[in-house]
Amino acid sequence: MPAASEAADPNFMLSLARGLGVLRVFEGRSSLSIAEAARFSGLNRPSASRCLHTLMRLGYVREHGGRYSLTPKLLPLAAGFLTSTPLASVSQAVANGLRDRLQETVSVGALDPSDPGRIIYIARAERNQVIAAPLMVGSTLPSHCTSMGRVLLASMTNGAREQWLSGAVLESRTERTITSPDALRGELCAVAEQRWSLVEEELEIGLRSLAVPIRDRDGTTLAALNVATFSDAHSREHLIDRYLPDLRAAAGQLERAI
Amino acid sequence: MPAASEAADPNFMLSLARGLGVLRVFEGRSSLSIAEAARFSGLNRPSASRCLHTLMRLGYVREHGGRYSLTPKLLPLAAGFLTSTPLASVSQAVANGLRDRLQETVSVGALDPSDPGRIIYIARAERNQVIAAPLMVGSTLPSHCTSMGRVLLASMTNGAREQWLSGAVLESRTERTITSPDALRGELCAVAEQRWSLVEEELEIGLRSLAVPIRDRDGTTLAALNVATFSDAHSREHLIDRYLPDLRAAAGQLERAI
DNA sequence: CTCTATCCGTCCGATTATCGGACAAAAGAA
DNA sequence: TTCTTTTGTCCGATAATCGGACGGATAGAG
Structure with a gap:
C-alpha cells in the first residue's frame, strides 16, 4: 500500500519505484532477508524477492546464505x-x-x-x-x-x-x-x-x-x-x-x- | 536491444533494469536531455522519458530547461x-x-x-x-x-x-x-x-x-x-x-x- | 521429539503496467 | 525562411508484472 495518490500517472514506472524503494531500505542496515526487505519496503514477499533478484543480477546487491547486502556498485x-x-x-x-x-x-x-x-x-x-x-x-x-x-x-x-x-x-x-x-x-x-x-x-x-x-x-x-x-x-x-x-x-x- | 540473452527469466524486472541503466548514464555527465539519455542508454525516446520522469518524481533526478541532472539523493x-x-x-x-x-x-x-x-x-x-x-x-x-x-x-x-x-x-x-x-x-x-x-x-x-x-x-x-x-x-x-x-x-x- | 511459526521458492491466472511506433508542435540551427 | 532535431503525447497490442496460494524447509519452543 504505497502512497495512494501516486496513481493515474501513465508515465510513472511503478516497478522502478519499487526497486529503488527496496534499495533504500538498505540505508543503515547491513543485510536483509527477503522477508525483512518486504516488510520494510511495504511490498509482498514475491515482489520484494523479484526486486532483490533483479538488483542482484544487475550487480547492485549480493546474497550470502539467504541474506542480501549492497555491493560497491552504488559508489x-x-x-x-x-x-x-x-x-x-x-x-x-x-x-x-x-x-x-x-x-x-x-x-x-x-x-x-x-x-x-x-x-x-x-x-x-x-x-x-x-x-x-x-x-x-x-x-x-x-x-x-x-x-x-x-x-x-x-x-x-x-x-x-x-x-x-x-x-x-x-x-x-x-x-x-x-x-x-x-x-x-x-x-x-x-x-x-x-x-x-x-x-x-x-x-x-x-x-x-x-x-x-x-x-x-x-x-x-x-x-x-x-x-x-x-x-x-x-x-x-x-x-x-x-x-x-x-x-x-x-x-x-x-x-x-x- | 539490450543483451538478448537476459530473457526468459520470469523474475527479472525489466523496467527496474532500464531505470537503473538510465541512472548509470549520468556517471561522468553532468546533465542530459531526454534524447541523449535515450541514445546513451539504448532505449527509445518514450521509454527514456518515462524513466527520467519517474526518477524525477522519486527525487533522484531534477530538471532544468529540458536538461536532467542527478540530485544528492543518491549519496x-x-x-x-x-x-x-x-x-x-x-x-x-x-x-x-x-x-x-x-x-x-x-x-x-x-x-x-x-x-x-x-x-x-x-x-x-x-x-x-x-x-x-x-x-x-x-x-x-x-x-x-x-x-x-x-x-x-x-x-x-x-x-x-x-x-x-x-x-x-x-x-x-x-x-x-x-x-x-x-x-x-x-x-x-x-x-x-x-x-x-x-x-x-x-x-x-x-x-x-x-x-x-x-x-x-x-x-x-x-x-x-x-x-x-x-x-x-x-x-x-x-x-x-x-x-x-x-x-x-x-x-x-x-x-x-x- | 513434536509442534508451531516463519521463511522461502514457485506456480499461474488476471490485470494492468509498459512498450514503442507515430504524429504534431516546438525549438534551434543553418 | 527552411531544414533538422527534440519533445510531449496518444493509443492499441503485448507482454511484463502482480500477488494470493501452496508445499517444503528451517528453526526454535516446549
Whole structure:
C-alpha cells in the first residue's frame, strides 16, 4: 500500500519505484532477508524477492546464505554526482579551505529533494581527520534541529514549508530541541531575515553550529555551509563575531564559482 | 536491444533494469536531455522519458530547461553502504593509518561485481590532502593496468577470468600498458603466486603502485589494498623492501577486523 | 521429539503496467 | 525562411508484472 495518490500517472514506472524503494531500505542496515526487505519496503514477499533478484543480477546487491547486502556498485553513481556537479565539487574545495583557515569542522549540505525533513551532506572537511567520524558525505540529519537545516527550511516557499510543517513530527534530540511547529516557524522567520542560523545543543548536547545559505544567481538557495564546534570551546558571540564573516566570505566564493 | 540473452527469466524486472541503466548514464555527465539519455542508454525516446520522469518524481533526478541532472539523493545510499559494510568502514580506517605511517597515498578497491574490467575505490587516504584529487571513494579505474586490478583479477576463478579475457579489450593507457591477453594472463599468474602486484607506469607515466589482496577467512579475495607513488620518488626495490611488509601488516589487520 | 511459526521458492491466472511506433508542435540551427 | 532535431503525447497490442496460494524447509519452543 504505497502512497495512494501516486496513481493515474501513465508515465510513472511503478516497478522502478519499487526497486529503488527496496534499495533504500538498505540505508543503515547491513543485510536483509527477503522477508525483512518486504516488510520494510511495504511490498509482498514475491515482489520484494523479484526486486532483490533483479538488483542482484544487475550487480547492485549480493546474497550470502539467504541474506542480501549492497555491493560497491552504488559508489560510482554517487561519485559521478559529486564530480560532475559543480556545486558538490567546489563545495568540497571551499570546505577544505575554510577548515584550514578556522581549524574547525566545516560541512556543506542540501535538503533531500523528496523530504525537506532531512539534510544530506554533500561536502565535509573535518577538523581532526584522525577521528573516525560518524558523519560523512552522504550522511543525513534532521533539518529542524540543525543549523544547515534551518537555513534551508527558511529558504523554502511559504506554501511548501507550511505543507511540510503540517505533516512533520519534530523529533526531540535533546531537551533544547525545538519541537513545536509554531516555535520553529518563528525561528525560521528570523533565520530568513538575518541570513544565518545558530543552533545550540538542539541536535546533541555539547554542539554549537552556525550556518549560512549558498544561493545561485537567481537568489535560489541551493545549499548551506556550516561550521560545527563544541559548546565549551567557543561562545555564541565568538561564533557570530569571529566565524560568521569567514563563513560569509567562503559562501560568496562558492556562489561565484558555480 | 539490450543483451538478448537476459530473457526468459520470469523474475527479472525489466523496467527496474532500464531505470537503473538510465541512472548509470549520468556517471561522468553532468546533465542530459531526454534524447541523449535515450541514445546513451539504448532505449527509445518514450521509454527514456518515462524513466527520467519517474526518477524525477522519486527525487533522484531534477530538471532544468529540458536538461536532467542527478540530485544528492543518491549519496545516502552510498553512505549507507560505506557505513554498514564492515569491509568498507574498516578499510577507510586502515587506509588512514597506513597513509600516516608511510606518508603515501593509500587506497582500497574492489572489482565491479558486474564488470571485472574495472575496479571501484571503496576507501582512500591521500598523502597530501590539500590537492583536489581526481580520485575518490567511488571512482573507477581499469583493472588490467592497475596494481589493485591485477591482484583482484588474479583472484578470480580460471573460468571467470578466461571468460572475461576472451571478450575484453585491454585499453592502452601508456606505451607500457600490457594489452595482450596472453601477456596479462602470464602476469596474473605470477601475481597469484607471489600475492602482490607491482605496476609501473602502465596506467599513467610517472606512477608506480603496489597492491596486496584482502581475503576473508575462507581465503576468498574481497578487495585489494595499495600504495601509489611517483616513479621518481621510490624505486621498484624500495616499494618491495620497504612498503610491502607494511602493506601486508595492514592487510592482515584489516582481514582480522572483518 | 513434536509442534508451531516463519521463511522461502514457485506456480499461474488476471490485470494492468509498459512498450514503442507515430504524429504534431516546438525549438534551434543553418 | 527552411531544414533538422527534440519533445510531449496518444493509443492499441503485448507482454511484463502482480500477488494470493501452496508445499517444503528451517528453526526454535516446549
